[in-house]
Amino acid sequence: MGELNLKSLKFRRERQATWNKLDRLVTKAERQGLASLSAEELTRLPALYRATLSSLSVARAVSLDRNAIEYLESLAGRAYVQVYSTKRGVLATARRFLRVSFPQSFRVLKWHIALSAAILLLGVAAGFFLTLDDMDRYTAFMGEGLAGDRTPEASTEQLRSLLYDTDEDAADTLVGFASFLATHNSRVAIMAFALGFAAGVPTFYLLFTNGIMLGAFTALHHSRGLSVDVWGWLLPHGITELFAIVICGGAGFALAQGLIFPGRRTRLASLAHRGRDAAKIVIGAVFMLFIAGIIEGVFRQTVLLVPVRYAVAIGSAVAWFLYFRIMGRASEDAA
Amino acid sequence: MRESAAYVERYLRRRESGAIKEILTPEGVPLRFTVAPLSNRIGALLFDLLFMMLGFIVGAMPGVVMLIGGFGSGFAIAWIGLTFFFVTNFYFIFFEIRRQGSTPGKRIAGIKVIDRKGGVLSAEAIFARNLTRQVELFIPLTLILSLSLMASGSSGLMPMLGAVWVFVVALLPAFNREHLRAGDLIAGTVVVLAPREVLFKDLVQEVRAEDHFEFTQEQLDVYGVYELQVLEDLLRQQDRGDQDALEVVCMKIREKIGWDLVTWVDPWRFLSDFYAAQRARLERGMLLGNRKETK
Numbered sequence: 001m002g003e004l005n006l007k008s009l010k011f012r013r014e015r016q017a018t019w020n021k022l023d024r025l026v027t028k029a030e031r032q033g034l035a036s037l038s039a040e041e042l043t044r045l046p047a048l049y050r051a052t053l054s055s056l057s058v059a060r061a062v063s064l065d066r067n068a069i070e071y072l073e074s075l076a077g078r079a080y081v082q083v084y085s086t087k088r089g090v091l092a093t094a095r096r097f098l099r100v101s102f103p104q105s106f107r108v109l110k111w112h113i114a115l116s117a118a119i120l121l122l123g124v125a126a127g128f129f130l131t132l133d134d135m136d137r138y139t140a141f142m143g144e145g146l147a148g149d150r151t152p153e154a155s156t157e158q159l160r161s162l163l164y165d166t167d168e169d170a171a172d173t174l175v176g177f178a179s180f181l182a183t184h185n186s187r188v189a190i191m192a193f194a195l196g197f198a199a200g201v202p203t204f205y206l207l208f209t210n211g212i213m214l215g216a217f218t219a220l221h222h223s224r225g226l227s228v229d230v231w232g233w234l235l236p237h238g239i240t241e242l243f244a245i246v247i248c249g250g251a252g253f254a255l256a257q258g259l260i261f262p263g264r265r266t267r268l269a270s271l272a273h274r275g276r277d278a279a280k281i282v283i284g285a286v287f288m289l290f291i292a293g294i295i296e297g298v299f300r301q302t303v304l305l306v307p308v309r310y311a312v313a314i315g316s317a318v319a320w321f322l323y324f325r326i327m328g329r330a331s332e333d334a335a
Numbered sequence: 336m337r338e339s340a341a342y343v344e345r346y347l348r349r350r351e352s353g354a355i356k357e358i359l360t361p362e363g364v365p366l367r368f369t370v371a372p373l374s375n376r377i378g379a380l381l382f383d384l385l386f387m388m389l390g391f392i393v394g395a396m397p398g399v400v401m402l403i404g405g406f407g408s409g410f411a412i413a414w415i416g417l418t419f420f421f422v423t424n425f426y427f428i429f430f431e432i433r434r435q436g437s438t439p440g441k442r443i444a445g446i447k448v449i450d451r452k453g454g455v456l457s458a459e460a461i462f463a464r465n466l467t468r469q470v471e472l473f474i475p476l477t478l479i480l481s482l483s484l485m486a487s488g489s490s491g492l493m494p495m496l497g498a499v500w501v502f503v504v505a506l507l508p509a510f511n512r513e514h515l516r517a518g519d520l521i522a523g524t525v526v527v528l529a530p531r532e533v534l535f536k537d538l539v540q541e542v543r544a545e546d547h548f549e550f551t552q553e554q555l556d557v558y559g560v561y562e563l564q565v566l567e568d569l570l571r572q573q574d575r576g577d578q579d580a581l582e583v584v585c586m587k588i589r590e591k592i593g594w595d596l597v598t599w600v601d602p603w604r605f606l607s608d609f610y611a612a613q614r615a616r617l618e619r620g621m622l623l624g625n626r627k628e629t630k
């Protein structure tokens with residue numbers, strides 16, 4: 001063997017100890033998570049990773065030992081994933097997300113969100129005036145299921161009592177909250193985003209039809225002189241809820257833009273670039289829908305005074321405005 | 336004899352399948368990953384769906400107990416609904432953030448999510464690739480259910496077009512080389528195999544110092560790197576007791592390099608000596624800048 005004098009063998013003998021150390025660390029991190037590494041191990045990890053990476057480059061140049069090269073490829077790959085990954089835990093990620101990332105991404109995509117809001121408002125206006133013009137359109141716009149007892153055939157008194165309904169007990173208001181949350185709104189919101197992948201056409205459709213429904217609903221009450229009451233019923237949670245839906249629509253349009261107008265990037269890179277910001281605000285919007293759900297489920301049934309209802313509506317609008325304007329500015333400047 | 340040769344062939348082909356995804360690490364060293372085949376992806380998904388179901392059952396337990404015990408049915412149903420919402424939407428996000436791009440199912444299937452450009456796998460990317468699951472996975476499932484329910488087919492053109500679109504999105508991974516689904520496109524990620532290779536002993540170490548076979552330069556120049564590594568794979572298969580394959584290959588090589596065919600040699604000893612000599616020869620060539628790929 002002496003006369004063979006293989007460089008690759010010598011090289012391997014010198015470096016193998018490093019590889020074994022890294023292997024042990026990475027295996028531990030994979031099994032029990034990065035948090036299980038001690039402070040000392042955590043500082044050694046990047047150094048060992050870089051040493052192994054350099055071993056890999058050398059091995060590719062001098063060695064023909066396929067097993068060794070494949071081992072190094074896999075070890076370097078596994079270590080790479082551990083070294084270059086989000087070090088924050090799930091809770092810390094969530095905290096940072098609400099404080100910084102969500103409002104920042106919102107500001108990045110504000111024009112997309114404005115477009116989305118415009119389409120929703122257009123839908124509301126169309127639904128409102130078309131329904132006022134001819135009440136028969138109401139059922140066509142709303143569909144049978146969503147309208148419930150609120151039909152043009154119902155008396156004004158019936159409609160009014162539905163707006164100030166209190167005879168549900170506390171547990172059942174929570175049912176309303178949960179089912180509303182899990183079934184309809186979050187679904188619509190996530191969908192409005194994900195369907196942006198279809199060049200934004202379904203997003204447009206979803207926003208516009210939801211606007212029309214809202215318009216038709218308020219038109220019915222307007223025709224009975226219940227305008228003030230119906231907005232007072234809708235807006236305390238509606239501000240947050242509609243805002244969330246509009247945000248998701250904006251996210252959908254951002255995706256569509258990335259797909260249709262990639263600019264100087266390749267289409268794939270542009271989609272990925274837009275997609276990350278867009279996904280962030282959708283997660284944030286789902287969080288907003290939770291808040292809307294709590295307001296709707298708990299608050300609406302217990303507070304019946306119209307001025308208080310409006311105060312809550314205005315308060316939530318101001319709160320969101322300030323949140324998106326101020327939060328996360330400091331670290332934006334730093335970056 | 337013929338069967339063992341076929342076995343060797345099959346083994347080699349297996350090693351070469353699968354698209355390679357090369358990413359450049361921040362250190363400037365390219366790392367090669369193998370794109371995860373669809374079979375692994377589907378396997379991982381099935382396991383994850385199973386775990387989601389188990390998670391939902393366990394999570395919903397308090398609600399079910401309340402429902403049976405008769406304390407506030409409203410609250411119980413709300414609890415179950417919320418559990419369902421959280422499990423379906425946050426199962427993947429939670430594990431991929433916590434486990435660096437892996438979920439329990441992915442771990443079992445030996446696959447992993449990485450950033451397509453070699454950067455950090457960020458939380459945003461994980462959000463993006465998993466939010467689209469609603470459209471890619473859950474809508475097609477509901478559509479299949481509802482389509483089979485109303486098989487009479489009174490539906491119009493729009494639902495049909497919608498269904499076609501949704502299925503195109505759902506089947507996207509089957510039609511591109513890197514098996515990207517819509518969520519991967521949006522997030523800029525790719526799913527790769529995460530194999531745990533084992534470092535075996537270097538075969539050269541097993542060559543005895545004295546009494547080994549000697550080969551001339553001409554004999555060693557017959558083969559290239561490809562053949563050398565085929566031989567390495569074969570020698571590492573040794574412990575599986577496939578003596579026939581060794582015999583076949585040993586005979587072939589002796590013919591090819593003009594070795595004496597009459598005297599019997601121990602195929603294991605002959606081949607490992609040949610491997611060591613051949614590797615030394617080719618590695619020396621590499622250092623001088625000529626890499627001989629194949630014969």
